[in-house]
Amino acid sequence: MSAVVEIQNVTKKIKGKTIIDSLNFNVKKGEVFGFLGPNGAGKTTTIRMMVGLISITSGDIKISGYSIKKDFEKAISQVGGIVENPEMYKFLTGYQNLLHYARMSKGIKQTQIQEAVRLVGLSERIHDKVKTYSLGMRQRLGLAQALLHDPKVLILDEPTNGLDPAGIREMRDHLRMLAKERDMAVIVSSHLLSEMEMMCDRIGIIQRGKLIDVQLVNDFVNGPEKFIEIKVSPREAAIKLLKHHFPEIKVQVREKGIIIPLSKEQVPLLVREMVIANIDIFNVREQSRTLEDRFLEVTEKKGEALYAYADTK
Amino acid sequence: MLMLIQNEWMKIFRRPGTLVMVGLLLLMVMITGSVIKYQQNQTTVQKQINWKADLQQQVDQSKQQLEKVSKVRVPSIKRSIALNQYQIKHNLNPNQKYSMWDFVSDGSGLIQLAGLFTIIIAAGIVAQEFNWGTIKLLLIRPISRGRLLLSKYITTILFALTMLVILFIFSLITGYLLFGTPETVVPYLKYVNGKVAEQSMISHLVVFYGMRSVTMLMLSTMAFMISAVFRNSSLAIGISIFLMFTGSELTMLLASKFHWAKYILFANTDLSQYFDGVPMVEGMTFHFSLAMLVSYFIMFQVLAFAVFKKRDVAA
Numbered sequence: 001m002s003a004v005v006e007i008q009n010v011t012k013k014i015k016g017k018t019i020i021d022s023l024n025f026n027v028k029k030g031e032v033f034g035f036l037g038p039n040g041a042g043k044t045t046t047i048r049m050m051v052g053l054i055s056i057t058s059g060d061i062k063i064s065g066y067s068i069k070k071d072f073e074k075a076i077s078q079v080g081g082i083v084e085n086p087e088m089y090k091f092l093t094g095y096q097n098l099l100h101y102a103r104m105s106k107g108i109k110q111t112q113i114q115e116a117v118r119l120v121g122l123s124e125r126i127h128d129k130v131k132t133y134s135l136g137m138r139q140r141l142g143l144a145q146a147l148l149h150d151p152k153v154l155i156l157d158e159p160t161n162g163l164d165p166a167g168i169r170e171m172r173d174h175l176r177m178l179a180k181e182r183d184m185a186v187i188v189s190s191h192l193l194s195e196m197e198m199m200c201d202r203i204g205i206i207q208r209g210k211l212i213d214v215q216l217v218n219d220f221v222n223g224p225e226k227f228i229e230i231k232v233s234p235r236e237a238a239i240k241l242l243k244h245h246f247p248e249i250k251v252q253v254r255e256k257g258i259i260i261p262l263s264k265e266q267v268p269l270l271v272r273e274m275v276i277a278n279i280d281i282f283n284v285r286e287q288s289r290t291l292e293d294r295f296l297e298v299t300e301k302k303g304e305a306l307y308a309y310a311d312t313k
Numbered sequence: 314m315l316m317l318i319q320n321e322w323m324k325i326f327r328r329p330g331t332l333v334m335v336g337l338l339l340l341m342v343m344i345t346g347s348v349i350k351y352q353q354n355q356t357t358v359q360k361q362i363n364w365k366a367d368l369q370q371q372v373d374q375s376k377q378q379l380e381k382v383s384k385v386r387v388p389s390i391k392r393s394i395a396l397n398q399y400q401i402k403h404n405l406n407p408n409q410k411y412s413m414w415d416f417v418s419d420g421s422g423l424i425q426l427a428g429l430f431t432i433i434i435a436a437g438i439v440a441q442e443f444n445w446g447t448i449k450l451l452l453i454r455p456i457s458r459g460r461l462l463l464s465k466y467i468t469t470i471l472f473a474l475t476m477l478v479i480l481f482i483f484s485l486i487t488g489y490l491l492f493g494t495p496e497t498v499v500p501y502l503k504y505v506n507g508k509v510a511e512q513s514m515i516s517h518l519v520v521f522y523g524m525r526s527v528t529m530l531m532l533s534t535m536a537f538m539i540s541a542v543f544r545n546s547s548l549a550i551g552i553s554i555f556l557m558f559t560g561s562e563l564t565m566l567l568a569s570k571f572h573w574a575k576y577i578l579f580a581n582t583d584l585s586q587y588f589d590g591v592p593m594v595e596g597m598t599f600h601f602s603l604a605m606l607v608s609y610f611i612m613f614q615v616l617a618f619a620v621f622k623k624r625d626v627a628a
Contacts, residue, residue, distance in 0.1 A: 014625075044627075045627070048625075048626065048627065051452075051453040052452065052453065053449060053452055053453065053625070053626040053627075054625040054626065054627060055623070055625055072455075072457065073455040073456070073457065074455070076453055076454065076455050077455035079453065081450075081453050082450075083449040083450070083453070084446070084449070085446065086450070087445055087446030087447050087449070087450070088447065088450075089324060089327075089445065089447060090445075091327055091328050091329075092323070092324070092327055096323065096327070100320050100323065100324070101450065101454070103316040103317070103319065103320055104316070104317070104320070104451075104454040104455070104456055105454060105455055106455070145450065
């Protein structure tokens with residue numbers, strides 16, 4: 001898989017303040033890339049730089065090899081986007097809105113407009129005025145607008161903002177389908193972690209204008225080691241046994257059991273030992289952590305490091 | 314480019330507000346017509362037989378005045394003397410029945426209204442996109458910002474032209490229906506450089522409209538510039554309309570005291586002063602005004618384009 005979007009050393013300064021600090025990452029064809037970060041971290045700024053709404057102080061962004069700085073028109077014609085809420089002309093019908101945007105790209109046929117409409121399921125209401133649309137329908141119209149010119153890259157800033165659960169699910173399904181079937185590179189930003197977990201293949205975490213991590217969602221959620229939760233009785237005996245086998249291990253004590261970091265291969269061994277030692281085992285399970293746990297863990301740790309760095313300066 | 318203009322056109326005329334503007338313009342023409350018609354019915358125009366003697370009397374009076382009045386009023390008195398003498402000499406009775414031509418000429422005051430509407434459109438055409446948030450979707454198309462802004466400006470000018478054409482044609486129709494054509498074909502008399510010349514009525518009116526529209530063009534361009542620079546349509550409308558109503562009076566006031574007043578935009582917007590009257594500040598010429606107008610125009614455009622192209626579209 002090749003990179004369609006290349007973010008190369010991108011820095012943005014506003015009035016001497018560094019908002020984005022030498023960002024570097026690539027997004028490949030057919031993947032959904034999540035751009036995650038707390039409010040004010042610089043997600044929206046980065047996305048706006050990708051679509052040329054905000055100028056880049058130094059570095060460059062390339063889309064299909066075209067620089068957004070020097071070759072704006074060629075680069076942007078590969079991109080479909082929704083930046084924040086999809087604001088439409090409310091006094092026009094959905095169809096007129098699409099026609100309006102279609103006229104701005106070269107060679108979009110009427111059948112393409114209709115196809116985009118069908119894809120997002122707005123065929124019935126497309127000739128109604130946009131002011132009569134619900135937020136979900138506007139979001140879908142926004143998506144149709146972004147898909148008109150069959151772009152290679154889809155960039156969405158907070159695409160699920162303000163949608164109800166059904167709307168969120170629908171949006172997620174659309175994006176996954178577009179990445180898979182049309183081989184598009186989809187970039188979404190969000191601070192909704194659970195959402196990103198279900199939608200994305202890879203996640204980049206940004207904090208205070210710096211990219212602190214890029215990982216596959218699965219790797220990211222699970223981290224390098226897994227935690228095993230074991231419900232045992234008596235607890236003290238179990239801990240003693242553990243310390244005997246793994247002297248270095250950190251044991252978290254819970255009301256009815258313990259939580260220990262352990263690799264999958266070590267689990268049967270431990271269970272066998274416990275059985276032999278006459279310890280009752282009620283339950284052994286891998287503790288699945290959510291993206292949220294990991295996210296807070298990562299941002300806090302890196303955040304602390306950053307603070308420390310700033311202090312030494 | 315044609316597509317872009319088509320887009321802007323659609324966005325202007327699909328809004329009910331615009332249709333109300335056109336409606337108001339038509340309504341105002343009808344009201345003006347009715348009022349004039351009503352007044353006419355109350356006063357009947359007398360066709361004096363000895364109009365030449367009357368005119369001669371006026372000329373004599375004016376000539377006496379010439380020696381007494383202040384220097385400022387001299388040119389306008391000279392003008393009326395010249396016109397009167399021409400009418401006597403060529404047997405042109407000034408007391409004609411009020412005709413459609415007179416109405417179109419009187420109705421040209423409504424150009425201000427057309428100008429007002431154009432200013433509103435010009436002020437909104439960029440700023441509204443920011444208000445609506447649609448600017449974001451507009452700027453992520455394979456079209457440079459310069460071309461986008463140009464298409465918006467051209468649309469504004471087309472809108473102004475449309476309003477003028479509507480006004481002109483509707484005035485003609487209303488004038489024809491209410492007042493009819495003149496009994497005898499009367500040429501328009503113009504006074505340039507101390508000489509009187511004849512001109513056909515329709516060409517006079519077209520030129521007259523054009524002259525009166527200069528203010529409108531400049532103010533719309535200014536509103537457009539403010540709109541693009543400050544992204545604020547109320548500010549653009551406010552400043553432009555304020556200047557539209559007070560600009561020439563203020564300039565006139567300044568012109569009586571200071572010589573530099575001739576560099577103010579509004580000292581130059583009324584080009585008809587060179588054809589049908591006297592310049593606001595002594596020593597101003599048609600070419601000077603033209604040069605000033607062009608400089609102001611370029612300044613507005615450069616400001617609008619430079620700021621719009623460089624702007625970061627955030628939040």
